[in-house]
Amino acid sequence: MRGTIFYVIFMNEKRYYSLDKFYREKFGCKVIKISLDAGFTCPNKDGFKNIGGCIFCNGASGIGDKKDTLEVQFEKVKNVLLKKWKNAKYIPFLEANTNTYGALETLKKVYEPLLKFDNVVGLNIATRCDSIREEVYDYLEELNNRTFLTIELGLQSSFDETLNLINRGHTKDEFTACVRELKKRNINVVIHIINGLPFETEEMMYKTIEYINYLKVDGIKFHMLYIEKDTALYKMFLNEKFSLLSREDYIRIVCNQISMLDKNVVVHRLVSDPAREKLVEPKWLINKFEILNDIDKYLKEYNLFQGKEKE
Template sequence: MIYREYSKFLVETFGEKVYKLPIKLNLTCPNRDGTCGVGGCIFCGEEGGSFENNEGSISEQLLKDQEKIKKRYKANKYIAYFQNFTNTYLDFDKFKDNINECLIDDIVGISISTRPDCLEDKYLDFLEEINKSRMITLEVGLQSANYHTLKKINRGHGLAEFIDASIRAHKRGLRVCAHIILNLPWDNEDDVIETAHILNALGIEEVKLHALYIVEGTKLAQMYKKSEIEIISLEEYKERVILFLQHLNKDVVVQRIIGRAPEENSLFCNWNTSWWKIRDDIVSKMEEENLYQGQYNERID
């Protein structure tokens, strides 16, 4: 096993292939409306981490995508994925309504994109009950374990909030998927390794790796145009992914090692290379050099 792939984990868990259905809502986050900051993270555009074109109610979005995927792939099981912005940053009753609207046939899990500082206990308590019938995964944006970097990207929270949210979620049996960007301009290889170690120490169940992309109209775009930041090379990104995986516990499920990114309105996007080519290159190198997830943890397991 090069790394523990998400698709294979889902087959192991549910007995067959499972597809994610993205849900896009009209939301915001406390880092945009002035609660803990304004303008959002310096890399975040108006879509809030989503570039899906979904419209309609939650059930309409689910049923539309479900029908399309069922027809194309003969799929039977799905995960409802609340994808954009901070889905726990809204009225509690509205949040409950949103989750309950997903409890339809063939939805076996619910993934919720959120922030570590927006996970109040009453939301977690409610999700603990839902978790009895659907697999609940909190997709929590951390991006980096370096709290100096978190300040530079205007996250509006530090590492401590992520640690606290993860501990409280785990007490309720909820899965946590950490979102990590491995090529932030202020991070180096030591930060990559430390991030993996912190996720291991917290018992994080899943991780989703991103490559930083730069969207027109963001603070990061302004910095990029003024040459105030430098993006590492594609080869260095690949090396960082491999290093991260080598230090990551072998049981952690890896949702992805490089993400799709919108090329439209972007100043920088995956080094002008397709995401699947980057992924395949990483896997090929690891296979050729006998590298694998958890390689550097074997001595202490």
């Protein structure tokens, strides 16, 4: 029995700083994020910045049902989670589109009720680096004094030529300025990156990790580029036939990135999780749990740990 317990502990010990570990250290219990769609739009799609959006974006959030109130969306997911995690706490995650893209009063009406839901210990807000106005930064700072606030920002690449190619609608400098504003206010920042963007080299993907270390942010989500129908990326893929990363290349690159990553940066995600019915390529992404297992195996085989290069 004792041997079994040690085995389980050993198996759960990751070679990177996992989100589950971070939450357990911070809150002393299991904490689960619940993704919600508050019905915001995106300035990169609605014409304010651009029309069409990022070339990989299919326009659908795939999160919750925005016809339901946020409370109903939250309760539906929580009731499922309760079967497995009876004593968990929750963090509502405004994930769909750009969740600071609205008038300050509108944002307050969306955010404030979420903090009053049962067993909520924080709030995550996904947004763009060009969509937080000065008065909103100040409100976020005040909100951060009342709850554990995290802002999630899509970066995808630290190279302006790639940002331009994928129609992000912002530059690296704008991104840096936004992170500075948030960190000045002590707000937790999580950055999303995509490996395998068209025409990026492996070296460029490692440079993006160096940039993340330089920014001194709090968390990272790794994604693998994938292609869905009804996206500009799909058309580009058909016309230009750029190559996608193989499964082996992705695992090797992400493991090397983990070893380069500052050891204090929490890893929120290691691989994308596309909807099976919409996925065109790469098909190997469908089996997410096997990929996660193989990342663990690779890290072990090559004796890699997060931040090892820095020690």
